[in-house]
């Protein structure tokens with residue numbers, strides 16, 4: 063199936079000197095009408111007629127090597143040469159054989175580039191009622207001194223963690239937990255839930271009459287869904303334990319050799335932080351693990367742990383603990399309390415206190431949500447019926463036809479990270495394959511590859527563009543390195559799956575971009591919650607296709623308000639970068655750039671992506687596999703979102719463009735048909751336990767314990783930043 067009819071542009075001559083001045087540019091007006099959105103038909107036709115004769119047949123063949131024109135200082139002569147013929151810049155399409163005309167001008171053959179702006183679906187107006195968002199006050203004016211903690215613990219909080227006053231959730235939770243109560247704790251993302259449980263655990267363990275010995279084994283067990291979160295929680299506990307050196311924390315998270323974990327278990331870990339899968343592995347295979355002295359069981363991101371089908375693992379863990387110790391304190395935490403958490407609470411909490419921070423419930427500790435029976439339902443009537451979103455988080459949505467999705471994302475990244483300072487972006491995708499694909503595509507095209515050092519940084523003018531990626535198919539060593547690098551970095555772009563959606567506290571993230579919509583409003587909340595933490599400012603952008611516009615209403619029904627950014631406004635950033643200038647607009651730098659030229663610049667950018675992908679059969683096959691992975695993930699939206707996200711509503715030819723493919727792969731439908739027989743499911747909270755177990759299998763690659771045999775992992779990126787062999791095969 064052809065992607066679309068073609069607009070023919072003299073792309074290879076479109077490249078000019080990549081100056082970084084910011085010419086005045088005209089933004090697309092918000093009132094761009096449907097007619098204008100579709101392009102100016104007359105102009106497009108003229109362009110087509112003009113160039114058609116020169117370009118029958120496929121684009122010229124290219125070598126397999128990565129194209130790149132390294133940025134270097136250029137003198138005036140060099141600039142002139144560049145303007146006349148050779149493309150130079152961060153994105154540099156393959157060079158085509160030059161032809162000299164009578165006038166001595168260098169002419170190049172034309173590249174056939176499908177029109178990005180024709181035959182797109184109409185972008186609907188977003189109509190939704192404005193909802194009142196649930197707000198929570200982050201900080202209180204109360205200090206930690208009021209809690210009656212050990213003075214050394216208070217001074218550690220003040221001097222090591224540099225915290226003076228408690229957050230609302232800490233003020234409400236810590237006293238209850240110090241009283242010995244079980245608890246179900248909900249407060250917005252980035253509000254300090256980690257310390258809300260860590261402080262009481264440390265306070266109670268350091269106060270034990272007979273001093274804890276390392277060889278005693280675990281007194282507290284903390285379960286978290288991902289390895290990065292395990293590391294992060296471990297780090298916090300380790301800091302709190304500074305004055306109490308006899309209490310030993312430890313983390314089990316997979317990716318490490320089982321032998322060394324066993325050795326650490328044998329020596330003794332008093333506060334054990336683990337992912338459920340990894341702990342179950344040890345319960346089944348490690349003699350030295352025991353739970354005789356467990357006094358605390360903490361399940362962080364409790365709803366996620368259930369979503370992932372870890373219920374079976376949790377049952378194994380609870381049975382193992384219950385068999386050895388009867389009485390302990392249990393705490394479940396999450397920013398999103400869902401039906402799943404209530405079920406988990408039913409099986410794991412005893413006479414719990416339910417703590418929920420919101421304007422309505424603030425300062426009103428609601429105690430005594432009793433379990434009607436050992437397996438009866440927990441009543442959580444005080445819960446607000448919407449999710450709380452940090453007050454300083456600006457949420458946006460943009461409606462983008464599939465064909466334009468890739469250039470819109472690239473323009474958005476360039477706009478934030480190249481032309482503005484100190485932006486830290488996280489971009490969420492729906493699968494590991496998509497993350498790998500776009501990571502390498504951006505690295506090779508937006509940065510140019512062969513001079514880019516292994517960290518993904520270029521010495522060129524685009525040095526502000528630093529791409530990193532994180533997903534469950536990477537080697538643990540690299541996952542940890544990326545997590546730490548992005549944490550410490552002041553700027554950069556992290557492409558990731560939902561493995562980074564929960565709990566991660568990455569400082570100073572300014573934007574969250576959701577390139578693929580999340581599978582539930584709860585996941586939306588957690589993804590955007592990686593910014594605007596602990597009272598800071600932050601923004602989010604959800605990219606939806608026109609056919610997915612209804613999702614905005616779905617979010618509104620959970621009291622989530624998003625405001626629209628027009629796609630044209632995102633693309634208008636291309637006006638500030640003359641690397642994308644089409645030649646026919648000349649070299650004058652002072653004139654303003656109109657909508658038609660921005661469309662052509664977007665086409666130049668798209669062409670660079672397509673050139674990269676079509677430079678070899680191997681890359682085309684890689685892009686096809688990424689496309690297939692996208693479609694597979696698209697088929698897994700839960701039933702209640704199927705009317706919005708349905709594979710049938712995808713235009714494959716258009717979607718293919720967002721993978722740099724010029725045409726929709728011919729055999730995709732057939733292969734999708736085969737997949738449908740064993741259709742994987744997304745997490746669906748309303749599904750029965752059995753289906754959750756199946757989910758666990760499907761999502762295992764993202765959240766695996768790291769012990770599975772034959773786990774296909776993405777090998778460390780080679781030093782040229784090229785797709786690794788595995789990435790090409792995945």
Ligand SMILES: Nc1ncnc2c1ncn2[C@@H]1O[C@H](COP(=O)(O)OP(=O)(O)OP(=O)(O)O)[C@@H](O)[C@H]1O
Pocket residue numbers: 224225226227228229232249250251252253254255256257396397564565566567591595596
């Ligand atoms: N009392 C406090 N004063 C200042 N900063 C704090 C305080 N408590 C926690 N923080 C900081 O707030 C940030 C967010 O905390 P934390 O990660 O515990 O949030 P969370 O509620 O668990 O978020 P999520 O729901 O996303 O997991 C961390 O950087 C933490 O160090």
